[in-house]
Amino acid sequence: MTGPSVVVVGAGAAGLSAALCLVERACPDVTVIDRGHVASGSSSLSAGVFTRQYTERMDIALRVESYERLCQLERDAGLVMRRNGFLRLAHDEATMDEFVRGAALQHELGATDAQAVDRREVQRLVPDLRCDDVSGGLFGPTDGYLDGQQLCMAYAEQAQARGARILARHELTGYDELPGGRHRLTTSRGRLECDVVLNAAGAWAPAVGALLGAPVQIVAERHQACVMRLDAPLAYELPSVMDYVAGSGEVGLYLRPEGERQLIAGLHSNERLEQAADPDDFHGGADAAFIDALIPLLVDRMPGLAGIGFEGGWAGLYPNSVDERFIIGPCPGRDGIHALCGLDGVGVYMSPAAGRIAADWILDGEPRSAHEAVAFSPDRFEARERV
Structure with missing residues (x-):
């Protein structure tokens, strides 16, 4: 060689x-x-979500490639891929139009199960979700999460x-x-x-x-996530949910299941969320201010989850380019x-x-x-x- x-x-x-x-x-x-x-x-320390639910050609193509490679590792090395689905929420018709185009582009590039779904289907997928301000979503049934x-x-x-x-x-x-x-x-x-x-x-x-x-x-940014406890297992398979409006300048809620009785939830933004962190000296737990910001968003968006409680949290670093x-x-x-x-x-x-x-x-x-x-x-x- x-x-x-x-x-x-x-x-x-x-x-x-x-x-x-x-x-x-x-x-x-x-x-x-x-x-x-x-x-x-x-x-x-990653939440481990994998998804192809994007709307730009290169973003989708690279994620389709990555998904296929992960599936190969699933077959060859026993990687566990939990395909609970991934749902992006839309709050206006312009975003829904973009999602329709994104689903068509995903089909072209190999993610043939992507769906642009209306509000009724969003409510069916996540019965506990508040949908009064939701226009629909972009859903990938075989997306999910891994460790x-x-x-x-x-x-x-x-x-x-x-x-x-x-x-x-x-x-x-x-x-x-x-x-x-x-x-x-x-x-x-x-x-x-x-x-x-x-x-x-x-x-x-x-x-x-x-x-x-x-x-x-690159800058190491400190980002946080929380583990939330459910009183009882859900009667349906909860997809990972992303409730974020790109370009809004505001943070959005994301969540995914963790087994039958827990959720992992956090705040997402394409804006810089926090100050640069020293990878050799940063707090690895969730801050009180972050928890106080996250929980009201979670309760407001998922009012059907009665008795949800906080169990703990952690912080990891996003190495982001400038x-x-x-x-x-x-x-x-x-x-x-x-x-x-x-x-x-x-x-x-x-x-x-x-x-x-x-x-x-x-x-x-x-x-x-x-x-x-x-x-x-x-x-x-x-x-x-x-x-």
Whole structure:
């Protein structure tokens, strides 16, 4: 076998997906290092929702690709995918028109069960939902949720079976550029040499990038979620629900079931919700102010859930790029240094497509489509600065 030797920094969903893609394409020498262990960062704190319910072509295409890859891991590695469905709510006819177009586009791209549904069907799907201000929704019956840590373990097992090495408790502490375009990484447990370094360190990517001389423009944002208790199991299968109006500037409610007697709920926005967080020093629990904001929204939108109670909460980090798009590809001016970061709050379920794009760059010098290169390439920031 011929090909570059690669060290992936970060054993979260994105880094492990890239490693698996590389070894599946016969890359002969792939090593993943992590300062902790597999899924010790944000991947294990994700709500784990996977959905194709979007309305833009590339958003849908990458999510369809990721879904198909997750299904393969379900078959080959025992990944548990809970397909309870995913429902986006619309509150006006303009949004419903967009959902109708989105459902048609999903059908074109392979998600053939997507449905634009009216208010009556929304009420049937979620009998406990208040629907007086709902126009309808966009529904994917086979969308659902999974466990981020289990996904990472599936990636790791599959990659190791194909020859990849995964080295836990190997914190990157130093870097040297070697003659011939090679790289030497010094870790807390020894040194590694390679042709290509892939920075997939999630919230720690800026620190890794600085060490490699290849800065990445991402911010670690602290986001929270709560676990809510139900008095009794529901008499129907509750889909995951997203009640958010894009571009509104306001937060929206999301929720999904967790077993028979619990819900996971949180607040969603495409706006920056919180201050930048230090991944080495942030509060991992839910704040009182967040709980006080969430619970009234949940009770108002789901008035049929009598006796719902708060059980606890947690916080995780969304490593978000400054322009809120993924950063995938070669770092400008740094031969053999690549980035796979800035995956925001969708890194777990988008990791299959993101890992594939990173592997394409490393092995082929470009991703599958020019649009992927333009949208995600790290050199877009330099281009803006030149302008």
